[in-house]
Amino acid sequence: MEGRRLDEMRVLIAQHKVKDHLFAIIGLVCMMIAVMMLLAAFLDLLIDGWSRLRPEFFTSFPSRRAAQAGILSSWVGTALVMLVTMLSAVPLGVASAIYLEEYAGKNLITDIIEINVSNLAGVPSIIYGLLALGLFVYMLDFGQSILTAGLTLALLILPIVIVSTREALRAIPREIREAAYALGATRWQMISDHLLPYSRGGILTGVIIGMSRAIGETAPVITIGALTFIAFLPPLPFSGEPPAGAFDWLFAPFTVLPIQMFNWVSRPDNAFLANAAAAGVVLIAMTLLMNGFAIYLRYQIRKKIKW
Amino acid sequence: MVMSFARPEVRLEVQGDAQTEDLPVKAEAKNLSFYYGAFQALKNVSMPVYDKKVTALIGPSGCGKSTFLRCFNRMHDLYPGNRYEGEIRLHPDNINLLGAKVDAIEVRMRLSMVFQKPNPFPKSIFENVAYGQRVRGETKKALLGDKVEEALRDAALWDEVKDRLNDLAFNLSGGQQQRLCIARALASDPELILFDEPTSALDPIATASIEQLITDLKEKVTILIVTHNMQQAARISDHTAYMYLGELIEFGKTDSIFIKPKNKQTEDYITGRFG
Numbered sequence: 051m052e053g054r055r056l057d058e059m060r061v062l063i064a065q066h067k068v069k070d071h072l073f074a075i076i077g078l079v080c081m082m083i084a085v086m087m088l089l090a091a092f093l094d095l096l097i098d099g100w101s102r103l104r105p106e107f108f109t110s111f112p113s114r115r116a117a118q119a120g121i122l123s124s125w126v127g128t129a130l131v132m133l134v135t136m137l138s139a140v141p142l143g144v145a146s147a148i149y150l151e152e153y154a155g156k157n158l159i160t161d162i163i164e165i166n167v168s169n170l171a172g173v174p175s176i177i178y179g180l181l182a183l184g185l186f187v188y189m190l191d192f193g194q195s196i197l198t199a200g201l202t203l204a205l206l207i208l209p210i211v212i213v214s215t216r217e218a219l220r221a222i223p224r225e226i227r228e229a230a231y232a233l234g235a236t237r238w239q240m241i242s243d244h245l246l247p248y249s250r251g252g253i254l255t256g257v258i259i260g261m262s263r264a265i266g267e268t269a270p271v272i273t274i275g276a277l278t279f280i281a282f283l284p285p286l287p288f289s290g291e292p293p294a295g296a297f298d299w300l301f302a303p304f305t306v307l308p309i310q311m312f313n314w315v316s317r318p319d320n321a322f323l324a325n326a327a328a329a330g331v332v333l334i335a336m337t338l339l340m341n342g343f344a345i346y347l348r349y350q351i352r353k354k355i356k357w
Numbered sequence: 358m359v360m361s362f363a364r365p366e367v368r369l370e371v372q373g374d375a376q377t378e379d380l381p382v383k384a385e386a387k388n389l390s391f392y393y394g395a396f397q398a399l400k401n402v403s404m405p406v407y408d409k410k411v412t413a414l415i416g417p418s419g420c421g422k423s424t425f426l427r428c429f430n431r432m433h434d435l436y437p438g439n440r441y442e443g444e445i446r447l448h449p450d451n452i453n454l455l456g457a458k459v460d461a462i463e464v465r466m467r468l469s470m471v472f473q474k475p476n477p478f479p480k481s482i483f484e485n486v487a488y489g490q491r492v493r494g495e496t497k498k499a500l501l502g503d504k505v506e507e508a509l510r511d512a513a514l515w516d517e518v519k520d521r522l523n524d525l526a527f528n529l530s531g532g533q534q535q536r537l538c539i540a541r542a543l544a545s546d547p548e549l550i551l552f553d554e555p556t557s558a559l560d561p562i563a564t565a566s567i568e569q570l571i572t573d574l575k576e577k578v579t580i581l582i583v584t585h586n587m588q589q590a591a592r593i594s595d596h597t598a599y600m601y602l603g604e605l606i607e608f609g610k611t612d613s614i615f616i617k618p619k620n621k622q623t624e625d626y627i628t629g630r631f632g
Contacts, residue, residue: 155437225476229538232430233489233545234466243488248479354525355479 092334099328107328112279112310117321121329123280124310127196128265128336130284130299131306134200135207135264140257142204143211150212151219152241171209178206179273187274194275196284197300202270207260214256218249251351258344262337268308279313280305307333378610381408382448383549383579384429389443389455391424391433398424400603401443406549408448411571411580413594413611415587417626421603422583426551429454429581430468431461447548466493469542470551474558475534477526477541482518485526485537489545504544511577512540513570532563539570543578550574552582556589568593587627591615599623 110120150167154160182202192198222245230240284302307329314326384406391399399421406412414422424433431454433439445454447467454464469489477485486505487495495501505522509515514536518529526537535555542550552571556564571580571593584590590597591611598608599620607614607623618624625631 223476225472225474226478228432228435228470229472229476229478229541230488231435232432232465232470232472233492233541234462235488235492236462239492243491244478354527 092331095327095330095334097327099324099326099331102324102328103331107325108332112313119314119322119325121307121310121332123283124305124307124329125332126283127276127280127304128306130196131199131203131271131304132261132265134197134300135203136257136261138201139204139207139211139260143208143257144215144253146208147212147215147219148241148245151216152237152245167209167212171213174269175206175267176269176273178202179270181205182270182274193301194277194303195301196304198274199271199276199304199306202274203264203267206267206270207257207264210260210263211253211256214259215249215253218252218256219245221252222248248355251348251355254347254351255344258340262340265337265340266308266333268306268312271306271309272312276309277303277305307336378407380410382406383408384448384454384581385446386425386428387444387446389425389428389441389445391421391428391442392440393424394438398603399428402600402603402605403443404598404605404608406579406581407596408579409575409577410595411575411582411593412596412598413590414581414583414598414600415585415590415626416600416606417631418585419602420600422600423553424603425600426553426581426583429549429551430465430470431455432470434461466545467547468549468551469545469547470553471535471538471542471555473554475531475538477529477534477537479525479527481523482526482529482537483522486540486544489541493545505540508540508544509537511543511574512536513566513573514540530563532559532566535559535563535567536570539567539574543574547578549579549581552580552584554583554585557585564589587615599626601626 107120108125109122110118111122112124113119146167150160150164154163179202182198182205186192186198186201187194192201226244226248227240230244235243280303284299284304311326311329311333314322314329382405386402386404389399389402390397402421402425414425416422427433428441429445433441441455443455446452447454452459454468478488480488483505486508487501490501490504495504506515506519509518514533517533518524518537526534529537535558539550539555555571556567559567568589571582574580575595582590582594594611596609597611597614599606599614599618599622601622607618607620609619614623615627618627622631
């Protein structure tokens, strides 16, 4: 009797283990599908664009002849727009998050703000483009410039920065705050001496995830009227005749990598497809580089902090 | 810096079974009640904390002993919905720590606190101890260095860490971390140190070293300690208060509380029949 029960149990365990293995295989397949698709897309771009990935590609302006066209104006544009985006989104987002997390009381208004911030992250990016067209281009008269594009993308990633900063602040244990307060620190001393340094890793991660999203955005930048063919660079401060002002580049017309790609893809001449693929590789590489940098920084910062 | 002062003219009020003594008083709760929202966690507690003595607060979980302790440095101000009634007088200047016109920051500058779990900042050993002085605006490197060394010596940690002051505090053991937190509390020259179950997260050897430290420290500073461990209260304190359900049941010399408590409830708790 006992022996038979043990046998039955073993059969049952064997059946359960089959299901366990089965799921492991299904899971692996699903994961491989996702990874392979991405890898295949990247490899396809790399193969198509390889012939164009030469130094001249990065130092040439766009041209009517595919073989001579390059991405100088668009990568410079992307870099400058990203700079404006970062310089405006980080202070705005981090300050908002600190206010919401540490200063604002719990009431109906903060609840509404909170729901709005989380929902803003899901608003389609073209809506931001329309908002920016009305606000920055026409009302504030910033024109179809690097400043407008940078501010638009900053608005777009603001919710990401706010949410990740709040998460990072919340992860700091109550005991650490109380320790600072117990020594006579004011709220701002506690925030600037403790919360901000300890949440740097989380804040940075949020900023870079946001930037990675912004770098590939096309729709809002087209909506505010970025040009698709730009054969000059924004003026360097104090260069040219008459000398440009320190911030003239902010108001210069510009293009960015995704728009340049879009432009090349829509040309009838197939030769431009190689250019588009090469630009795509550059865009993906920039994103991966940014993410890699974020992971490295986060590792360096979190190494010091164990809760 | 511990102030020396003439014995204040205070008429002590103590609730429950309690005997007061003719000793200098450092702080004194007067009819202190405390509310978390609508819940009354402390009921009319009155008792003294004698100068340069160790006063222990004992009682079963939830009796309000930590709540009482955290009233002294206004930690409850940090969270909404909390309310105090009554007074805590700090001598010699007889200031009401809970007074509406008294800034909580000022109170915390005078009293410091050691928490249940060691909670060093994720900074260097030096910066942990120096933080209290930095908050007070001290920037001179030499002065900070002296303060840090003095506090670490007083916390019996100097010899263990003097060669690695720039190491992260997290690399210390649990007992060392707690002594670091005590050094941090000492470095801001407190008049009274509040200990909130400082050994509950430590092993017996680390506990013994913290207890020794507390006994040594009372020569310099007044100590109020919450403990869940009756033997600990018996070992280190001069006076003991037994609390139950937010009320002070008995206060007196530790010897008399433990040997012949006046109150039946205290006796039941101390002899282990209850709690």
